[in-house]
Amino acid sequence: MMEKLKYTKFKTLLISSFICISIIPVVLLGLFIFHLSKQELIRQSEKQMWQNAENVSDILDEKLDYIEEFSLKINVDTRIYKIFQNLDTSDSMQLESASQEISKILLDYLPWNNTVYSTHIVTPYYQFGEKEKNYYPNYSFMGSKIQKAADEANGKLVWIPAYNYMDMFSIEDMPRDFLEYEHVFTAVRKLQLSRVESGHIEHLENKTDQMYLVVNFTEDNLNNMLKKYTKANSQILYYIMSEDGSVVGPYGENESKLFRNVTAADMGITENKGTVKYYGANNQEYIVTYSKSMVTGWYTLAMIPVNVFSKNIATDLTRAILILVTIEIILSVTTAVLISRKIGKKVYKPLHMIEKTGEGNFTARIVYDNRDEFAFFYKKLNEMNQNLQMLVHEKYEMMIQKRDTEIMSLNIQMNPHFLYNSLNIINWVCLKGEQENASKMLLDLSRMLQYTSQNGDVLVPLWEDLDWLKRYIGIMQKRYQDQFEVSMDIPEYLRSLEVPKLFLQPFVENAIVHGFKNYQDSGKIWISAEEEENDILFYVEDNGCGICEEDLKEVLNKERKSIGVRNTNKRIRMIYGEKYGVTISSQLEEGTVVTIRLPLKVNSKKQS
Incomplete structure (x- = not known):
């Protein structure tokens, strides 16, 4: 860990420190706010929930309060008393008729907006009331939890929580979809029917020992x-x-x-x-x-x-913390970057000077104020660069002299090579007896020799080199009895371009001497040029016999083959650098294409 920290960038360490210092207090504050907010939210929710629970209880009391009065009235209802007083429990027809009358009486006591699902008076021998709702099989009510709860209440109204109807009465053979509601809750009271007669209360004996008022409500x-x-x-x-x-x-x-x-x-x-x-x-x-x-x-x-409180608060608080942390990070990074840049400027001054020196500008110096804490350091760097400038200048001058010497040596090597070939051609013309042609060729040759020897310039205008090349081509056409044609397509705006002296001649010579050797058809040479970004590409193409792959590799590399071609390529690279030079592509029986890449100088661009 310490090793990684040792090599961490200063800016990264500064930003990390600012972020840690700013985030930790925000997180701690967030946790404290989370605790306080949670407690306050719980307190407010408790108050609201308690109010709601009390409201529900009040509504429940309001909706069910009449059941108490209703059940008491049934106990003293004269009509029901008479029905049971005169009832023959063995007569099914009489039981059915009594049930219908009792059903109407029960409904009369209920308010019009009641929430009752069904009402019954249940006895061991019959269920009176709404038979289509909550059917009780024989003896299933007796012995049930509802009946027992009513007995234990001693005549008081008992409320039975919601229950499964079929489970409560042990009903097994009834389809569950037979019942409209499977779950109900119930109010039940054990009845003791009585009436007031001549100022006396008379109780109905025997038939009312086990008589229960059952009022059912749905969970809806x-x-x-x-x-x-x-x-x-x-x-x-x-x-x-x-x-x-x-x-x-x-x-x-x-x-x-x-x-x-x-x-x-x-x-x-x-x-x-x-x-x-x-x-x-x-x-x-x-x-x-x-x-x-x-x-x-x-x-x-x-x-x-x-x-729930934790989730709600955590969501909002996390969002707020993230926003604050984001702001803190932005401010921290901005502050750290500004501080880092201020410190970096102190360091980048010498780095900038070193970079300029590396590019060859040995006059670069650091400008500083003597009050600057880095002034002594900057002074020593300036002195060092000044001494380095003197040493490099001496070394550079020696390298320039060496390069010029090598280029002149290559030119000297090429001139005798061309002279030897030209004299050889004129000799053939003389042997053939063509004195006028020989005289014309000697005149062109003398002007060509004057051009090559008049000065030691490395670079010459393109138009001068092309003029020399045309004279050379004329000599070669006479030598070979016009067995080949030469076509030139050079843009006019390139005429002032400075080029290495005689840079095209070796490739034209190779095309004539080697490309058309043993060639039966008429040979053709195309010389052209085109601009490519900041470079100029010259092309020398022929339709000669081509060069095999093995010989092609040796053209620019072997010391004793293609001296002029190799020397030209070497001269271009020495003058302009390794990016420039000669490339050759060739196909047997199809021809050869030589590409020469030179830089495009400012004074050679189109005047239009």
């Missing part, structure tokens, strides 16, 4: 009451639960798992209203506010998982 009634609050905040769960932990509504598998084997007392619910924390059967912590119904004795619970 509760769900509709809770839906208003559930829609307002889907994260809060609302339940109605009895003291023994039975879920009244909404009833389902998830609810039964949530409150499995738990009573209200187990949850810490001991008062009429309040707030507790509860760990559900799913091992999740909940905040629970509750309110007790004065009618049913059930509790309305408003529950919310504690992690």
Whole structure:
């Protein structure tokens, strides 16, 4: 770790330090705000949830309060008393007729906007009331938990939490879709029918020993009451639960798992209203506010998982922290970069001078103020560069002299080579007896020799070199009796381009002497030039016999072959650098293409 830190860039270390210094306080502050916000959000939510739970309890009391009065009125109803007083329990027709009358009487006591699903008076021998709803098989009601709860209440109204109808009455052979509602909750009271006669209360004996008023409600009634609050905040769960932990509504598998084997007392619910924390059967912590119904004795619970507060706050706080961290990073990076640049400028001054010196500018110096803390360092660098300038200048002058000597040596080597070939050609013309041609050739040769020897310039204008080349071609055409043709296509604006002296001649000579050797057809040579970016490409093409691959490799490399070609390539590279020079491509029986690449000088560009 320390080794990596040792070689870390100064700017990187500076930026990292600023980022760490700025981010750590923001994260710590964020954690502190997270804790405070969570506690405040829980407190506000508890208050709202408690208010909602109390509202639900009040609504529940309001909707179910009339059941108490209704059940008491049934006990003293004269019509029902007379029906049972005169009832023959063995007569099925009479039982059916009594059931219809009792059904009407029960409905008369219920308000028009009631939420009751079905009402019955159940006895061991018959079920009176709405038979199409909540059918009780023979003797299934007697002995059920509902009947036992009514007996234990001693004539008081008892509220039974939601239950599965078929499980409660042990119904096995009935299709589940036979019932309109599978889950209901019930209010039940054991009846003791009586009437007031001549100022005396008369009780109906024998036939009313086991007579129960059963009022059933569907769970939809509760769900509709809770839906208003559930829609307002889907994260809060609302339940109605009895003291023994039975879920009244909404009833389902998830609810039964949530409150499995738990009573209200187990949850810490001991008062009429309040707030507790509860760990559900799913091992999740909940905040629970509750309110007790004065009618049913059930509790309305408003529950919310504690992690909801963490998630909500964490999401918003994370977003805020990310924004702050981003701003801090931007400011830190900006500050670090500015400081790094200021320090870097101190270092880049000598680096810039060294770079200029490396490019050959030995006059580069560092400009500085004597008050600068780096002034002594800059002074010593300037002195060192001055001494280096003197040494390099001496060395450079020696290299220039050496290069000029080598170029002149190559020119001297080429001139005798050309002279030897030209005299050889004139000798052949003389042997043939063509005196006029020989005289013309000698005149051209003398002017050509004057051109090659008049000065020691390395570079000459292109038009002078082309004029010399045309005289050379004229001599060669006379020698070979016009067995070849030469075509030139050189742009006019290149005429002033400075080129190495006689740089085209060796390639034209090779095409004539070697390319058309033993060639039966008329030979052709094309000399052209084109511009490519900042370079000029000259082409010497012929349709001669071509060069085989093995000989092609030796043309520019072997010391004793193609002296003029090799010397020209060497001269171009010495003058302009390795990027420039000669390339040759050839195909047997098709011809050869020589490409000469030279730089395009400013004074050679188009005047138009």
